[in-house]
Amino acid sequence: MATSPLFTELDQIFIILRDWLVGFLPAALRPAAGVVLCVIIIVCLFPGLFALTTVFERKGLGRIQNRLGPNRVGPFGFFQPIADGIKSLTKEDIVPFSANAVVHFLAPLSLVVAVFMEFAVLPMGRNMVLVDMDAGLLFFFAMSASTELSVFMAGWSSRNKYSLLGAMRAVAQMISYEVVLLLSSVAVVMITGSLSLSTIVAAQNSYTGIFPHWYIFTPWGLAGFVMYAIAATAETNRSPFDLPEGESELVAGYHTEYSGFKFALFFLGEYLAMFAISGLGTTLFLGGWSAPLSFLTFIPSWIWFFSKVMLSIFVFIWMRGTLPRLRQDQLMNFAWKFCLPFTLLDLMVTALWRFMGEGWLRWVVSTAILALAYVLMGRMGMRKEHFGPRRYRYAE
Amino acid sequence: MNLVFYLLAALTIGGGLAAVLLKHLVHCALATTVAFAGLAMLFLQLDAQFAGFAQILVYIGAVAILIVFAILLTRGSELPKDGVFSRSWFVGLVIAAGVFAVLGWAVLESMRALPQQTAVPAVTVHDIGIALVGRYVLPLEIVALLLTAATIGAVIVAMHEKERPR
Amino acid sequence: MLGEGILKGMAETAKNFFGSYVSKERLTTVEYPEERIPAIEAARVFPFLVYDGADWEAGLRCVACQICEKECPPKCIYIDKSKDKKPDYVGKQQFYPTRFDIDISVCMSCQICVEVCPFEAIKMDNEFELATDDRFGGLLYDRKQLARSNEYYHSIHPTEASEVDARLDGEKAKVEAKAKAAAEAAAGKAASEAAAKAAAPAPPAGGGS
Numbered sequence: 001m002a003t004s005p006l007f008t009e010l011d012q013i014f015i016i017l018r019d020w021l022v023g024f025l026p027a028a029l030r031p032a033a034g035v036v037l038c039v040i041i042i043v044c045l046f047p048g049l050f051a052l053t054t055v056f057e058r059k060g061l062g063r064i065q066n067r068l069g070p071n072r073v074g075p076f077g078f079f080q081p082i083a084d085g086i087k088s089l090t091k092e093d094i095v096p097f098s099a100n101a102v103v104h105f106l107a108p109l110s111l112v113v114a115v116f117m118e119f120a121v122l123p124m125g126r127n128m129v130l131v132d133m134d135a136g137l138l139f140f141f142a143m144s145a146s147t148e149l150s151v152f153m154a155g156w157s158s159r160n161k162y163s164l165l166g167a168m169r170a171v172a173q174m175i176s177y178e179v180v181l182l183l184s185s186v187a188v189v190m191i192t193g194s195l196s197l198s199t200i201v202a203a204q205n206s207y208t209g210i211f212p213h214w215y216i217f218t219p220w221g222l223a224g225f226v227m228y229a230i231a232a233t234a235e236t237n238r239s240p241f242d243l244p245e246g247e248s249e250l251v252a253g254y255h256t257e258y259s260g261f262k263f264a265l266f267f268l269g270e271y272l273a274m275f276a277i278s279g280l281g282t283t284l285f286l287g288g289w290s291a292p293l294s295f296l297t298f299i300p301s302w303i304w305f306f307s308k309v310m311l312s313i314f315v316f317i318w319m320r321g322t323l324p325r326l327r328q329d330q331l332m333n334f335a336w337k338f339c340l341p342f343t344l345l346d347l348m349v350t351a352l353w354r355f356m357g358e359g360w361l362r363w364v365v366s367t368a369i370l371a372l373a374y375v376l377m378g379r380m381g382m383r384k385e386h387f388g389p390r391r392y393r394y395a396e
Numbered sequence: 397m398n399l400v401f402y403l404l405a406a407l408t409i410g411g412g413l414a415a416v417l418l419k420h421l422v423h424c425a426l427a428t429t430v431a432f433a434g435l436a437m438l439f440l441q442l443d444a445q446f447a448g449f450a451q452i453l454v455y456i457g458a459v460a461i462l463i464v465f466a467i468l469l470t471r472g473s474e475l476p477k478d479g480v481f482s483r484s485w486f487v488g489l490v491i492a493a494g495v496f497a498v499l500g501w502a503v504l505e506s507m508r509a510l511p512q513q514t515a516v517p518a519v520t521v522h523d524i525g526i527a528l529v530g531r532y533v534l535p536l537e538i539v540a541l542l543l544t545a546a547t548i549g550a551v552i553v554a555m556h557e558k559e560r561p562r
Numbered sequence: 563m564l565g566e567g568i569l570k571g572m573a574e575t576a577k578n579f580f581g582s583y584v585s586k587e588r589l590t591t592v593e594y595p596e597e598r599i600p601a602i603e604a605a606r607v608f609p610f611l612v613y614d615g616a617d618w619e620a621g622l623r624c625v626a627c628q629i630c631e632k633e634c635p636p637k638c639i640y641i642d643k644s645k646d647k648k649p650d651y652v653g654k655q656q657f658y659p660t661r662f663d664i665d666i667s668v669c670m671s672c673q674i675c676v677e678v679c680p681f682e683a684i685k686m687d688n689e690f691e692l693a694t695d696d697r698f699g700g701l702l703y704d705r706k707q708l709a710r711s712n713e714y715y716h717s718i719h720p721t722e723a724s725e726v727d728a729r730l731d732g733e734k735a736k737v738e739a740k741a742k743a744a745a746e747a748a749a750g751k752a753a754s755e756a757a758a759k760a761a762a763p764a765p766p767a768g769g770g771s
Contacts (some may be wrong), residue, residue, distance in 0.1 A: 060579065063578070063579045063582045063583075063589070064575045064578050064579045064582075065578070066578060066582060066588060066589055066590050066591070067589070067590070067591040068589070068591050068593070071593075100423075103423075103426065133445065134445055134520060134521060135445045135446050135449055135521050138445075138446065138449040138450065138453065138521075139445075139449050141449075141453055141457075142449040142450075142452035142453040142456075142457065143452075144457075145452065145453050145456060145457020145458070146452065146456055146457060148457060148461060149429060149456060149457070149460055149461060152461060152464060153426065156422060156464075156468075164468075168465075168468070171461055171465075175458065175461065178457070193522075194521075194522075195521050318572060318575060318576070318579075319572070321575050321579075322568070322571045322572050322574075322575045323568065323571065338564075374563075374564070375563060375564075377564075378563060378564030378565070379564075393554075
């Protein structure tokens with residue numbers, strides 16, 4: 001890949017800017033100041049993206065639903081998040097009288113903190129990881145698991161049975177799909193041989209001809225990506241898995257009793273979790289910051305990363321506009337009876353792929369096994385149950 | 397022993413004490429979670445990345461939630477009538493002191509038995525993986541068997557109630 | 563196959579999304595209040611009183627028969643009958659309402675008052691932007707506020723108004739024809755009576771001298 005020095009500089013422009021800014025400080029403070037600067041940039045950039053995404057979501061959903069989105073504030077409604085921000089900051093912060101004030105306060109805080117930590121290991125461009133950890137993937141999932149606890153804290157501390165019900169549903173859903181998420185990522189780790197996210201991206205950064213070696217272009221990678229996408233939608237409580245915050249069912253689920261800025265923090269946490277999980281999916285399956293075609297490498301790597309993340313966000317919005325909500329038991333059935341067996345099979349096919357050696361045979365065999373399994377499991381696992389008199393497990 | 401270690405130790409001990417002294421059981425579960433987090437950070441301070449993150453992922457992400465679910469699905473969420481201190485506290489104190497003595501002796505002995513290790517052993521995830529399927533494969537399989545048995549048992553216990561009310 | 567329906571659904575929503583920029587039928591939103599959808603002819607909101615001619619008091623068709631007041635289900639019409647009479651469109655002397663109030667916060671737009679009115683005096687309007695900040699009298703419409711000309715009625719419900727006009731003209735023509743026939747009959751009778759009277763006193767006058 002011969003790129004001119006201009007494009008290399010453009011690619012590394014943020015690193016260059018950071019080094020220049022930090023160069024004003026004495027040498028002892030430079031590493032710490034560099035890290036602090038990067039943290040500040042992340043903390044400002046992703047909420048800004050969040051604001052933009054809320055407008056895109058509302059306008060996108062509107063267009064899908066044959067209507068305009070908000071179009072009064074600013075040109076084509078793009079200043080709407082400013083109006084929303086002002087509204088949420090000036091609303092009264094209501095804490096229910098019998099609620100557990102300390103836990104009620106800590107829940108949105110712990111959610112946002114855990115989600116912001118997830119951004120520390122995402123490689124957003126060439127040499128642009130905040131902390132290049134050896135076990136970066138594990139760190140990401142550890143932070144993602146902490147968000148479940150804060151969801152539960154929110155629902156329980158509100159002292160509201162609907163909130164508690166929403167929180168229990170949310171936690172059950174998040175735990176079930178977290179298994180699928182982890183197992184589909186393990187396939188990538190198996191092939192790459194490392195838990196470090198920058199290594200995973202570097203392994204996908206090569207080209208045969210003009211086509212990249214992204215993992216999504218392999219049979220096991222495609223199956224893994226589909227499972228990852230489903231599990232990611234469920235982890236972030238997004239439609240069609242948004243029963244915990246089902247607006248027409250549980251008022252607002254676990255964030256019913258939150259108003260004003262705390263609600264905005266929950267909203268922020270949910271969207272940031274979406275960004276983070278899209279970022280991880282991009283890193284694992286879509287090649288991270290590498291360009292899709294070998295002659296497009298002159299475009300800076302961070303542009304590719306953020307384009308892929310925003311593309312994933314648009315697909316999330318698209319799914320939200322298309323699908324009706326899943327019921328809790330349908331959701332859980334789907335996770336344990338289809339997604340988990342299929343992901344386990346995907347793991348085995350990945351191992352088969354690895355040990356079969358190069359050549360066209362492994363493509364054919366893997367594709368055949370996965371397609372057959374998909375069709376069979378789809379028919380067997382998701383067969384409609386017979387409608388008879390309903391048996392209640394605990395009510396009699 | 398630097399400042400960070402003392403802070404983390406204080407956090408862990410504080411979490412543990414809160415877990416046994418608080419009145420409301422869900423508060424105790426959340427305090428236990430704080431203790432887990434303190435432990436995880438202690439692992440990270442010792443540069444055991446895998447152990448620390450696995451601690452967060454497994455203990456805080458799964459075990460703490462399991463404890464909380466167990467509290468909520470049983471009657472544990474009601475405030476205890478007799479207070480949180482049990483009547484046989486002296487026996488408990490003796491047993492706890494005995495366990496602490498054994499653990500303390502083991503730690504101090506290990507400091508003397510092993511050669512002075514100042515360098516941090518560079519154990520990567522790769523090494524842990526190789527150890528798990530090489531040297532420690534038998535414990536791994538036994539643990540897997542145990543987990544499978546637990547899962548099957550849970551399913552049976554939950555399913556059995558369907559047959560009883562006839 | 564699993565997932566087929568989802569893909570078909572996603573194709574449909576994508577069509578909706580991109581189609582909403584190009585075709586009007588995919589984006590049916592009207593940006594009220596800058597644009598409005600024109601009302602269809604049968605739209606109805608609250609009643610109004612029709613008057614013929616230029617003077618609303620003289621041309622008011624309502625004769626205060628109070629049928630609509632009695633038939634109104636939520637009883638939102640309040641009528642006071644006059645003591646004197648004035649001529650209506652065919653010339654007959656009729657009562658008129660000195661007070662005709664409709665409480666539009668109660669009116670449920672059922673159109674029963676329109677159906678039962680024998681004089682085509684009360685019809686449905688289609689104006690709906692009637693919000694007011696005066697909640698004590700602002701929603702009680704009196705006679706003057708309710709009166710609208712026949713031309714206005716034609717402008718909002720053209721077919722209905724033409725039918726009504728045709729019927730009223732027919733009635734008027736019948737009444738006039740009857741009046742003319744009666745006048746001719748009376749004139750004929752008067753003429754024959756006059757002729758008989760002219761013929762009768764002639765002989766006694768001849769026998770006298």
